[in-house]
Amino acid sequence: MSATIHFTIDGVEVTGKAGQTILQAASEAGIYIPRLCAHKDLTPHGSCRVCTVMVNGRPQAACTQPVSDGAIVENETAEIKELRRNLVEMLFVEGNHYCMFCEKSGNCELQALAYRLGIQAPRYPYFFPQRALDATHPDIFIDHNRCILCGRCVRASKELDGKNVFQFIGRGAHKRVGFNAPDGLGHTDAAVSDRFVSICPVGAILKKRVGYAIPVGQRLFDKRPIGSEIEARRAKGK
Amino acid sequence: MKQEDKTLIQDICARFNRDRTRMMDVLIEAQRALGYLSSDVIDAIAEALAIARVEVESAASFYAFFSQKPRGKFVIRLCNDIIDKLKGVDRVASALREQLGIDFGQTTDDDLFSLEWTSCIGMCDQAPAALINDKIVTRLSSDSIREIVRSLKEHGDFSKLKLALGSGNNSHPLVRSVVDNNLLQRGAVIFAPSEPSQALGKALAMSPTEVIRSIKTSRLRGRGGAGFPTGMKWEFARNATGDARYVLCNADEGEPGTFKDRVILTEAADLMFEGMTIAGYAIGSEQGILYLRGEYAYLRAFLEDVLAQRRSKGLLGDNVGGKAGFNFDIRIQLGAGAYICGEETALISSCEGLRGDPKTRPPFPAQKGYLDMPSIVNNVETFCCVTRILDKGAGWFAAIGTTGSAGTKLFSVSGDCERPGVYELAFGVTLAELLKIVGAEDAIAVQVGGASGRMVNPSEYGKKLCFDELATGGSIMVFGPGRDVIKVARAFMEFFCEESCGYCTPCRVGNRLLKQGLERFIRGMAEPSDIEYLEQLGKTVKTMSRCGLGQTSANPVLSTLQSFRSEYERRVVKNTSGLQPSFDIVKALRDSETIVKRKSVHVGH
Amino acid sequence: MSTKPKVATTSLAGCFGCHMSLLDIDDRILKLIELVDFNKSPINDIKKFTDRCLVGIIEGGCSNEENVHVLQDFRKHCDVIIALGDCATMGGLPAMRNHVPLKECLEEAYLKGPTVYNPGGKVPGDAELPLILDKVYPCQEVVKVDLFLPGCPPPADTIWQALVALLNNKPLELPYELIKYD
Structure with a gap:
């Protein structure tokens, strides 16, 4: 097998390595493919579907799809952007996302993606689900209202922290993140220094007692769209 | 937890070599022995298999037949698929509610009965049907279900029910089931x-x-x-x-x-x-x-x-x-x-x-x-x-069948037809020919391929049943004159909402939105733009979903929009007032009126 | 009589913060009143519509029956309805009560809350008080909304650009910095 793989994304020649995913190769080449469940330090999950691209005309999740020689990948077409918008809007109405009092606002990847896609309001009706809070841990809050079921915490606890604090519970509309203790996170071996705490893309996992250390207006995505740092690589490369 | 129960769990796990990959068997056996999977049972299984308890709970909470709450000695699961609905399952449900004094999702105070809905149990040819624990009862009526419940109350034993055994091996001593083969x-x-x-x-x-x-x-x-x-x-x-x-x-x-x-x-x-x-x-x-x-x-x-x-x-x-x-x-x-x-x-x-x-x-x-x-x-x-x-x-x-689809195919035919059952026919038979065989020539619509298949209108009855024209894993559901295809589509969407695993966004959320969207048509609140809304939503679920379930779950909507578009079009009303017909102020004020004990002075009743 | 386009505004279940943000357009308000006449609005304290309006700006969602009537009245009198701010768009802070049954909410507020002094022991129900809805409804669930401007509150520039675009009959293209949900 040749180690180098050549393909195109929106007509741009991209070089990848065998075994890489489209998302990894794109990121290295300075092309941003939107994503929520994917994280560079974690095994791909393929659940949010936001990174879906067309590979030779067929929809595939870029975070799990391996690069292949000669593939024609479409990323930023009007059609795909519309479909991604719909997914992000679905996530907004499915949970309870009150950005105005969320500590994560400005650093939230869901919100940032909505900004990047130019969403002014979701076109779907809000579900206003009943979801729980868990404050049993001395240093960590869990707010299921904001959870988008991306599974980053589940994977981070296993793969990066060497623990097994979370797993998905229930199915379909009743699916949620569960803890390895019936009485809440405080009864697990989760620690505030664990990677799962900061890896949450939304405000579902927060450290206690550190609210608004960085003021709104100076946060990660307040001025620059999400993905800018990846796109900067390409600008630099040229 | 009693020590004997703990020992029992340990024995079950030992029987499966404490192999965590045999979790399904462990959970099934544990539930059979102890009635339900309590938090203690989950802990005990986790300990015996040496895995995190959340892993056990994760699997246990996924499957509809596992319960983490106490249930009655007899769990009655009434099948609520569309065919059972056509065949009067609602009357059976009312009889059950009335006789047991509980609603679905509840257990009687004497811990004898639990009532649940369940998706298709594979008995559409003899609907309405239900599972009572792991036994099947079919061709239910409000009278027959009353008699079944009465007998279970009296004897506390399913085997005491006087039920006629079904055809073929259904009468085999190891089966002893009322199910009929209906191999026609x-x-x-x-x-x-x-x-x-x-x-x-x-x-x-x-x-x-x-x-x-x-x-x-x-x-x-x-x-x-x-x-x-x-x-x-x-x-x-x-x-x-x-x-x-x-x-x-x-x-x-x-x-x-x-x-x-x-x-x-x-x-x-x-x-x-x-x-x-x-x-x-x-x-x-x-x-x-x-x-x-x-x-x-x-x-x-x-x-x-x-x-x-x-x-x-x-x-x-x-x-x-x-x-x-x-x-x-x-x-x-x-x-x-x-x-x-x-x-x-x-x-x-x-x-x-x-x-x-x-x-x-x-x-x-x-x-x-x-x-x-x-x-x-x-x-x-x-x-x-x-x-x-x-x-x-x-x-x-x-040499049997067509070029692209060799061999025969088993068709499961149900719904509004004279002879529901299983038919083995060579691939390439037309839908019209099949409808004639089963006695359903007046069908106004046929769902080919089950909920994930497509709704076919009479102009397509001449098409062949095969992979290249009308593909099906076997399901053929017939709908006769007077049936409402949008309500059928809604029933399928309810099914997908229930059965989506929830892993990916489009399927978990999109199917619920599709069901809501159909609801607007059924309740007479749809506008012309709702047709395009459903199409866009359906396309999103179909294109973006991770597996075959989500990639086909929008089909009930997309295929009826295609084959029965006039059914949608005749229901839309142009909105000239700009008010949302779905907003129901009477309903929105009901709680308030009860709490403050007065009627609204603005809203007429 | 003035032929300028007319603008109406209202605050439903909101905090008037979005109206404050409207005033934050600073001296451009002078430009604005050259361009438009304000009809029903807290800005000029006109209580009832006296004419048909081009634009109706709505702050806040619908929490009680009066909110519903006002919103429906706006829809009747305005060509374009703008949902201004997160409360109008998704319920906002008041919608936090959507996760608690209404009875519990009212009991906490009027009967059981730690700071409540209510010797009568009743939830207020005078006929002058509008009845509260079972939950807070975003505006688009009650009437058709033509334009959403998110934010808590939306930046003054967002409001300004939206109005200018509308008045000039141009599509609204907000730069990245001006779509914010916080």
Whole structure:
């Protein structure tokens, strides 16, 4: 097998390595493919579907799809952007996302993606689900209202922290993140220094007692769209 | 937790070698022994299997038949699929509510009965039907269900019910079920007379690659619905590297309106097991698994007996059929109520003792399947075809049916027709011909391929049933004059909302939105723009979903929008006021009026 | 009589913060009143519509029956309805009560809350008080909304640009910095 793989994304020649995913190769080449469940330090999950691209005309999740020689990948077409918008809007109405009092606002990847896609309001009706809070841990809050079921915490606890604090519970509309203790996170071996705490893309996992250390207006995505740092690589490369 | 219960859990786990991949069996046995899976039971299982408790809870909470709350001695699960609705399940439900004094989702105070709804249980030809624990009752009426409940109350024993046993092996001592086969037409392949074990003997006389070549020559395609060429799948698995290989048979027949595998399992189980054995020989496997849906648990003892007989005849075990070095055996993996497990990678997850989540592809099961080893997953009917192909020859098989769709197909026909049942017909029969055979020439709409299939209008009845025109895994649901296709579509969307695993966004959220969208049409609140809204939403779910369930779950909406567009168009009302018809101020004020004990002075009542 | 386009505004279940943000357009308000006449609005304290309006700007969602009537009245009198701010768009802070049954909410507020002094022991129900809805409804669930401007509050520039675009009959293209949900 040749180690180098050549393909195109929106007509741009991209070089990848065998075994890489489209998302990894794109990121290295300075092309941003939107994503929520994917994280560079974690095994791909393929659940949010936001990174879906067309590979030779067929929809595939870029975070799990391996690069292949000669593939024609479409990323930023009007059609795909519309479909991604719909997914992000679905996530907004499915949970309870009150950005105005969320500590994560400005650093939230869901919100940032909505900004990047130019969403002014979701076109779907809000579900206003009943979801729980868990404050049993001395240093960590869990707010299921904001959870988008991306599974980053589940994977981070296993793969990066060497623990097994979370797993998905229930199915379909009743699916949620569960803890390895019936009485809440405080009864697990989760620690505030664990990677799962900061890896949450939304405000579902927060450290206690550190609210608004960085003021709104100076946060990660307040001025620059999400993905800018990846796109900067390409600008630099040229 | 009582020490004896803890010991019991430890014994169950020990029986499965404390192997966490046998979690399904452990949970099934634990629930059978202790009634439900309490938090203590979950802890005890986690301890015995030496895994995190959340892993146990994760699997236990996924399947509809597992309960983490106490339930009655008799759990009555009434099937709520569309055909049961057409056949009067609502009257049965009312009788149950009335007689038990509880609603669905509840348990009687004497802990005798729990009432639940369940998705299609594979009895559409004898609807309305229900599961009582793992027994089946069919052709229910409000009178018959009252009598059943009365008798259960009196005797506390299902076996005391005076029920007429069904046809064929349904009367077998190990089955003793009221289910009828309704096998109304036998064809040349599956239900033709055949000599047992002849095919296996012929296969073992060939080399494994010759067997695969023969399957390829026969042009056999998977009977589950997707129609992937079987021989090619086997070749991939054979050529993939791995320390072991597995043959999995998909008997998770959950597609609404399908019940043909039920009849194979009852009347032709040997044919299927023989096909699995041939597959084992062909791909170099020593282990087969029959994944039997939880709804068909009533057939389990019978199927175990068939396997035992095959072992005693030397058709399973070491040196199968006298072929030195070919060792192959089959175990039955019972499911626990999850339609998604009919998706091949979800089925594998379930066999591994996990939640029934589909797996990421690639790698495909043929490369990395069960326990990460090369595996094939084929439908019950496909394995039966395999046996017959080896017996009668690839050319014989390929000559039946059409060029793209060789062989016969079992059709499960239900709904508004005179003769619901299973029909084995050569591929290429037109829908019109089938409708004539089953006595449904006045059908206004036919759902071909189950909930995930498509709704066909009379202008398409001339089309052929085959992979290239009207594809189906077997389900044919007939709707007669006066039926409302949008309500049918809504019933299918309710099914998908219930059965989505929730792994990916579009399927988990989009199906609920689609159902809500249909609701607007049914309640007369839709506007012209709602048609495009449904189309866009349907396209998003179809394009962006991760597995076959989500990629087809929008079909009820998309296909009715295509084939019955006028049904939607005649319901839309142009909105000139700018007010949302869905906003119901009377309802929105009801709670408030109750709390402050006065009526609104603005809103008329 | 003036031929300038007319603008109406209201605050439903909101905090008037969005109106404050409207005033934050600073001296451009002078430009604005050259361009438009304000009709029903707290800005000029006109209580009832006296004419048909081009634009109706709505702050806040619907929490009680009066909110519903006002919103429906706006829809009747305005060509374009703008949902201004997160409360109008998704319920906002008041919608936090959507996760608690109404009875519990009212009991906490009027009967059981730690700071409640209510010797009568009743939830207020005078006929002058509008009845509260079972939950807070975003505006688009009650009437058709033509344009959403998110934010808590939306930046003054967002409001300005939206109005200018509308008045000039141009499509609204907000730069990245001006779509914010916080």
